[in-house]
Amino acid sequence: MNVATGQRQFTALMRLFHWLTAALVLTILGIGVAMVASLADYHRLVAIHRPLGILILIVVVIRFVNRHNSKLPPFPATMSPRERSVASASELFLYALLVVQPLVGWGMLSAASYPITLTGSIHLFPILPHNVMLYAVLRRAHTVLAYLLFLTFLAHFGAVLFHSWVMRDGTFSRMAPWKVRAH
Amino acid sequence: MRQKLRLIGNARIHGAVAILVSSGASKLADTRHFGRLAGTAVAVLGVAAVFIYLGGWFNPEALTPARFADGFERSGGIHSGFRRNHAKGVCVSGSFESNGRGTRLSKAVVFNAGRIPILGRFSLAGGNPDVADEPEMVRGLGLLFNLPDGEEWRTAMINTPVFALNTPQAFFDRLVATQPDPQTGKPDPEKMAAFLASHPETVQATKIIQSHPASSGFENSAYYGLNAFWFMDASGRSIPVRWSLAPVQAFAPANTTGSARPDKNYLFDALIAGILQQPLQWHLIITIGQANDPTNDATIPWPDAREQVDVGTLTLDHVESEETNPCRDINFDPLVLPGGMAPSDDPLLSARSAVYSQSFTRRSGEKKLPSAVTPSEVRK
Numbered sequence: 322m323n324v325a326t327g328q329r330q331f332t333a334l335m336r337l338f339h340w341l342t343a344a345l346v347l348t349i350l351g352i353g354v355a356m357v358a359s360l361a362d363y364h365r366l367v368a369i370h371r372p373l374g375i376l377i378l379i380v381v382v383i384r385f386v387n388r389h390n391s392k393l394p395p396f397p398a399t400m401s402p403r404e405r406s407v408a409s410a411s412e413l414f415l416y417a418l419l420v421v422q423p424l425v426g427w428g429m430l431s432a433a434s435y436p437i438t439l440t441g442s443i444h445l446f447p448i449l450p451h452n453v454m455l456y457a458v459l460r461r462a463h464t465v466l467a468y469l470l471f472l473t474f475l476a477h478f479g480a481v482l483f484h485s486w487v488m489r490d491g492t493f494s495r496m497a498p499w500k501v502r503a504h
Numbered sequence: 505m506r507q508k509l510r511l512i513g514n515a516r517i518h519g520a521v522a523i524l525v526s527s528g529a530s531k532l533a534d535t536r537h538f539g540r541l542a543g544t545a546v547a548v549l550g551v552a553a554v555f556i557y558l559g560g561w562f563n564p565e566a567l568t569p570a571r572f573a574d575g576f577e578r579s580g581g582i583h584s585g586f587r588r589n590h591a592k593g594v595c596v597s598g599s600f601e602s603n604g605r606g607t608r609l610s611k612a613v614v615f616n617a618g619r620i621p622i623l624g625r626f627s628l629a630g631g632n633p634d635v636a637d638e639p640e641m642v643r644g645l646g647l648l649f650n651l652p653d654g655e656e657w658r659t660a661m662i663n664t665p666v667f668a669l670n671t672p673q674a675f676f677d678r679l680v681a682t683q684p685d686p687q688t689g690k691p692d693p694e695k696m697a698a699f700l701a702s703h704p705e706t707v708q709a710t711k712i713i714q715s716h717p718a719s720s721g722f723e724n725s726a727y728y729g730l731n732a733f734w735f736m737d738a739s740g741r742s743i744p745v746r747w748s749l750a751p752v753q754a755f756a757p758a759n760t761t762g763s764a765r766p767d768k769n770y771l772f773d774a775l776i777a778g779i780l781q782q783p784l785q786w787h788l789i790i791t792i793g794q795a796n797d798p799t800n801d802a803t804i805p806w807p808d809a810r811e812q813v814d815v816g817t818l819t820l821d822h823v824e825s826e827e828t829n830p831c832r833d834i835n836f837d838p839l840v841l842p843g844g845m846a847p848s849d850d851p852l853l854s855a856r857s858a859v860y861s862q863s864f865t866r867r868s869g870e871k872k873l874p875s876a877v878t879p880s881e882v883r884k
Binding site: 350351354355357358359360361362363364365367433434435436438441442443444446451452453454456457458460461471475478479482483486487 | 537540541543544545547548551552554555558559560566567568569570572613654655656672830833834835837839840842843844847851853854855857858859861864865867868869
């Protein structure tokens with residue numbers, strides 16, 4: 322890993338990607354959970370959900386490439402080697418979820434033979450053949466992955482709050498949207 | 505303090521919650537830390553609560569797509585692999601020959617002069633896929649216009665000029681009112697009377713529907729899109745529209761005496777025989793609404809004087825059992841619209857899209873049982 326010892330924060334671009342992803346993912350999870358229970362707003366919400374999912378796929382892929390090419394600040398001294406490996410693994414897990422979930426959504430619409438409309442006439446090509454049994458499996462997977470994503474987000478949110486607020490070890494400042502000066 | 509928390513954290517690293525609980529319990533005396541721990545828990549639970557609220561779990565009485573589909577299942581039963589409504593059907597295909605006159609109404613490519621491949625499905629309303637055909641049953645026609653470049657227009661129409669209901673709640677309430685009573689096995693007429701008493705729009709719409717007697721078969725029925733939509737032309741102008749299919753086949757009244765209906769598939773058999781004899785045709789008619797015409801109420805017809813534009817001819821020349829044709833596995837969602845068309849404010853549209861999708865998802869994963877209109881029925 323590229324660790325810059327003098328650096329306390331993730332790079333500005335990494336922080337921008339982080340907060341952009343956070344906003345997009347929370348929005349799409351909220352839309353997703355609301356739309357499946359809604360009659361009146363179902364269509365409006367699905368029409369946002371589809372292009373938003375594709376946008377997240379694009380953002381996450383670019384973000385992953387950028388992360389690979391960026392220097393990372395060291396972990397806080399309060400984190401044990403085991404905590405560090407759990408944090409790294411959960412980061413990788415989140416990346417995987419954020420790539421797989423939009424692909425499952427795209428694949429499930431393909432298997433259902435829905436046009437994958439982004440807006441107006443603009444639509445994506447199908448990535449799987451028309452097969453409703455496959456659709457049924459992917460549709461279920463999309464729900465399971467959404468819950469998994471949400472629970473992973475809650476764990477991440479809780480862990481950062483715990484470190485930053487209870488242990489006061491500056492974990493949050495590493496990813497703070499603003500510039501944090503070294504003491 | 506930090507050291508101790510870290511030790512606890514090391515021991516119980518699996519999830520922030522475990523850490524919070526164990527370290528919170530061991531540090532009860534330290535109110536400041538306990539307060540922050542509690543705050544962390546409240547923040548996490550608060551975010552979870554927002555999502556539980558968005559998902560409607562705090563409001564279990566609300567009408568959802570799942571409850572709607574449950575209602576159809578209570579009325580028509582669960583028939584593995586079949587649609588929850590309009591369960592009995594047959595697949596058709598053919599083409600739409602656009603005459604180009606629709607281009608001034610909408611920029612949708614379907615209206616450019618030319619030929620568009622069509623996949624369709626004729627159906628009877630109700631959840632029973634083996635129901636015996638009756639002339640007064642509502643007939644449906646779902647169409648999928650396969651536009652160039654992968655774009656699609658889907659529409660699901662029925663043979664009544666208006667719809668009997670104007671809100672999803674009314675639709676659901678009527679579904680409940682017409683469900684068979686568990687004791688008598690028949691719908692309770694008092695429940696239906698109570699429903700009609702509180703839904704004058706349904707009474708009014710039923711009069712309009714009854715003033716258009718059913719034709720003898722699927723092939724000489726008109727079909728109506730019912731809900732209003734918006735068309736957008738190339739200059740960005742929007743107009744409210746409704747659409748319908750006017751049959752080229754001559755009208756003949758339905759045989760309602762019941763004497764000459766030996767076969768339970770007689771409506772489908774006549775359709776099949778008709779298509780095998782010669783292709784069936786309909787004109788696609790766009791009715792253009794004016795400023796005060798309601799776009800949000802499918803029970804109210806627009807005045808007869810509204811401009812109607814014949815935008816092209818639908819030709820259906822192939823018929824096939826659902827068992828061997830992809831139309832079974834298509835959701836004729838009325839909100840699959842091409843660029844140049846948009847939904848109106850009719851609340852039935854989003855609800856139809858949501859409930860069709862729920863029905864589609866449920867049946868997709870189920871074992872597919874044979875269709876009443878079998879492949880051999882189509883060939884005989």
